Structures are given as C-alpha cells and as structure tokens.
Amino acid sequence: MSRCLNIGIAGAGIGGLAAGAFLARDGHRVSVFDQFDAAGPVGSGLMLQETGLVILDQLGLRDAAEGLGAPITRLWGVSADTGRSVLDVRYAALRPALHGIGIQRTALFTLLEGAASASGARLVPATRITAANPETGTLVDHQGGAQGPFDLVIDALGVRSVLSSAPAKALPYGALWATLPWPEKGPFDAEALEQRYQAARKMAGIMPSGRARAGDADSLTYFWSIRSEAYEAFRTAPLAHWKDAARALWPETAMLVDQIVDHDQLTFARYRHRTHWPAAEGRLIHIGDSWHAASPQLGQGANMALLDAFALARAVRGGGTASETAALYVRQRAAHVRLYQLMTWAFTPVYQSDSKLLPWVRDWLAAPVSKLWPAPPVLAALVGGGLGSPLKKLGLKAGR
Numbered sequence: 001m002s003r004c005l006n007i008g009i010a011g012a013g014i015g016g017l018a019a020g021a022f023l024a025r026d027g028h029r030v031s032v033f034d035q036f037d038a039a040g041p042v043g044s045g046l047m048l049q050e051t052g053l054v055i056l057d058q059l060g061l062r063d064a065a066e067g068l069g070a071p072i073t074r075l076w077g078v079s080a081d082t083g084r085s086v087l088d089v090r091y092a093a094l095r096p097a098l099h100g101i102g103i104q105r106t107a108l109f110t111l112l113e114g115a116a117s118a119s120g121a122r123l124v125p126a127t128r129i130t131a132a133n134p135e136t137g138t139l140v141d142h143q144g145g146a147q148g149p150f151d152l153v154i155d156a157l158g159v160r161s162v163l164s165s166a167p168a169k170a171l172p173y174g175a176l177w178a179t180l181p182w183p184e185k186g187p188f189d190a191e192a193l194e195q196r197y198q199a200a201r202k203m204a205g206i207m208p209s210g211r212a213r214a215g216d217a218d219s220l221t222y223f224w225s226i227r228s229e230a231y232e233a234f235r236t237a238p239l240a241h242w243k244d245a246a247r248a249l250w251p252e253t254a255m256l257v258d259q260i261v262d263h264d265q266l267t268f269a270r271y272r273h274r275t276h277w278p279a280a281e282g283r284l285i286h287i288g289d290s291w292h293a294a295s296p297q298l299g300q301g302a303n304m305a306l307l308d309a310f311a312l313a314r315a316v317r318g319g320g321t322a323s324e325t326a327a328l329y330v331r332q333r334a335a336h337v338r339l340y341q342l343m344t345w346a347f348t349p350v351y352q353s354d355s356k357l358l359p360w361v362r363d364w365l366a367a368p369v370s371k372l373w374p375a376p377p378v379l380a381a382l383v384g385g386g387l388g389s390p391l392k393k394l395g396l397k398a399g400r
C-alpha cells in the first residue's frame with residue numbers, strides 16, 4: 001500500500017474518532033462520516049479503564065480525560081436482601097496507582113473530536129451510511145451517493161452498524177440511565193462505582209462521572225436495571241411507581257431519585273451481544289461495537305474501541321496490502337476480544353437476569369472466594385481490561 005492512504009471511516013463515535021485521529025496524524029487522508037447533523041454522543045457516562053487511558057495517552061488526551069473525569073478506585077456491590085458486600089474489587093489489589101475514570105460521554109467525545117480535527121481528519125456530518133462495497137472500498141450514503149473509493153473503509157458504526165452482521169436481539173435486561181449532580185452531602189463514596197442488588201432481577205448503581213467541561217459541577221451517572229420488555233410499561237405508568245421501587249431497593253438514593261420528575265430524564269439503553277467474524281473483508285475493517293458488542297457490565301466497550309483504533313493504525317503503519325493490514329490488525333486484537341466477549345457474556349446474567357441460582361452463587365460462593373488470594377488482583381486485572389495483555393500486544397505498557 002502507498003504511504004498516504006485515502007481512508008473512509010463510517011461513524012464518528014469513540015472508535016471512529018480515535019482511529020481518525022491516529023490515521024490522520026500518520027499522514028493519511030481521512031474522512032469520518034456520521035449521521036448526526038452535528039456529531040455528538042448520546043447517553044450515559046462511561047468508565048475508562050487503564051487500557052483505554054493508555055490509548056488516550058498516545059493521543060495526548062489522558063491528562064485531559066483524567067482532569068474532566070472522576071477517579072474510580074473501587075467497584076462495590078451490596079445485596080439489598082442481606083446487606084452483605086458481594087462485589088468488592090479494588091484496583092489497587094493489582095497495582096497501587098491503578099484506577100478507572102468515570103467520565104461523561106460529552107467530555108470524552110469533545111476530546112476525541114478535537115484530536116481528530118487537529119490531526120487533519122475531515123468530519124462529514126449528516127451522512128447516514130447505508131452500505132459498503134468491500135471490494136471497491138466505497139461507502140453508500142442515505143441519498144444513494146457513493147463516498148470513495150477508499151483504500152481502506154473502517155466500520156465504526158457501533159452496535160447497530162448496517163455494515164456488520166445484524167446484532168443479536170436485545171439481551172433480556174437493559175438499563176435506565178441519568179446524569180445528575182453529585183450531592184454535596186451524600187453517603188456515597190466519591191471514588192467508587194456502587195451498586196445495590198436484589199437477586200439479579202433488580203440493580204441500581206451510581207458512578208461518579210466528573211464534568212462535561214472544566215469548571216462545571218461534578219456529576220454522577222445513576223443507572224437502574226430494567227427488563228427490555230418492561231420499558232413500555234415503565235413509560236406509561238406513573239413515575240411514582242418506579243420511584244417507590246428505586247427508593248425501596250436503595251433508600252440512600254432517595255435524594256437522587258427525588259430529582260427525577262419526568263420519564264424523559266431516564267434514557268433507556270438496550271444491551272446487545274454480538275461478535276462479527278471475520279473482523280475484516282476486502283478493504284472493509286470493523287472496529288469497536290460493530291465488531292464486538294456486549295452489555296456494559298464489565299465496562300469495557302469504549303476501551304476496546306480505543307484499543308482497536310490504535311491497533312488498526314499500527315497495522316496500517318506496516319505498509320502492507322489491505323488484506324495484510326487486516327490480518328495484522330486482527331492478530332493484535334482477536335484474543336482479547338474473544339476473552340472479554342466471553343467474560344461479559346458469562347458475567348452479565350449474574351447481575352441482570354431472572355435466575356435465582358446465579359445470584360445465590362454470586363452472594364454465597366463467589367463473594368467469599370473473591371476475597372481470597374489470588375482473586376483480588378485477578379479481578380482488578382479483569383475490570384482494568386488487562387487480562388490477556390492487550391497493551392503488550394500493541395507494544396504498549398500500562399501506566400504512564
């Protein structure tokens with residue numbers, strides 16, 4: 001492949017913008033297409049892990065992300081039935097300085113969009129992609145127009161990508177999400193992602209999520225697990241029904257629940273699980289959720305999209321043909337993708353399902369065992385995204 005490639009990226013989300021920034025910085029001609037009139041993120045705060053933070057560091061964005069986000073040192077879940085702590089993962093069990101960052105999507109998006117633009121990537125809004133031709137390297141937009149041809153086409157369209165295999169139907173449980181001000185005098189741990197469970201049928205959580213812009217007040221992301229099929233009933237019932245249930249599960253959150261006065265303040269997210277193989281065909285390469293979508297139970301999806309973006313740019317640097325580049329890209333990422341897709345698939349029903357057995361095992365067998373060595377550092381590595389050494393495969397190291 002020639003040194004300066006013409007690259008089309010479908011999707012200006014986390015993976016697409018990061019890939020755009022890396023590839024444009026390497027001197028390639030990059031166009032990033034998104035359906036939004038003004039590209040922007042939808043939805044909740046999310047958690048950046050060490051893997052994602054190392055990739056942001058490669059873009060010179062780690063300090064800014066840490067400054068806007070909130071450090072998270074502990075994942076802490078308590079059974080509302082027994083009051084017992086049934087999940088207690090401390091990042092420091094693996095390495096003293098290890099932590100995650102709770103961040104608002106807007107903040108992360110602004111950083112990535114700035115990096116992509118500054119690197120010279122061309123952002124093309126209001127362009128809904130409907131198809132791609134992997135052989136010719138063209139993208140088709142909603143008006144039937146052809147974009148390209150490109151030397152490489154990157155599918156970063158996310159979980160509902162029209163260029164990937166159809167996402168599996170929604171998982172039985174999704175969640176309602178809201179961003180709320182961090183309470184000045186609350187009982188919540190400012191460095192913990194806290195959850196309360198009733199079996200696996202009910203779950204509420206709070207994640208410190210920093211601020212959208214420097215100088216703004218601190219925020220938190222509140223989430224409430226809900227069966228996908230129950231969403232319509234939630235919408236049509238008086239909000240008080242949900243508020244009563246939320247307060248009953250976790251009385252201390254009453255001060256948060258009281259701030260929600262309209263159904264629209266809670267955004268519903270359906271979760272889906274799908275891994276698309278092959279991850280590349282012809283000139284078309286999938287990154288992020290279009291390759292591997294999963295529930296956010298382990299908080300990895302955005303971090304994996306960032307890892308994919310870096311791996312792809314590194315593969316392009318190899319200077320091979322499209323198929324050589326794709327093979328190199330997949331070699332760097334496939335094992336980690338397989339491992340975390342499996343882990344997320346296995347862990348999700350432990351926290352979100354109608355099973356009676358799984359939460360029982362969680363509370364009475366797994367919780368005590370998780371406190372015994374070597375479980376604490378292994379769990380910290382799992383949530384930090386580091387199992388399977390994804391950074392080493394990219395020639396990177398954890399930390400700064």
Ligand SMILES: Cc1cc2nc3c(=O)[nH]c(=O)nc-3n(C[C@H](O)[C@H](O)[C@H](O)COP(=O)(O)OP(=O)(O)OC[C@H]3O[C@@H](n4cnc5c(N)ncnc54)[C@H](O)[C@@H]3O)c2cc1C
Pocket residue numbers: 010011012013014015016033034035036040043044045046047048127128129130156157158159160161162175177269287288289290296298299300301302303304305
């Ligand atoms: C509620 C919730 C909480 C989450 N929490 C976490 C977390 O804590 N940590 C974590 O790491 N991950 C989390 N995730 C997962 C994370 O958001 C995704 O894995 C990540 O955004 C995937 O990045 P992406 O670039 O593949 O797709 P996206 O970021 O979804 O970007 C896709 C882009 O493509 C655009 N697009 C889609 N279709 C078209 C089209 N046809 N034409 C043009 N443009 C199109 C969209 O507008 C969007 O801009 C969470 C997800 C949800 C839903």
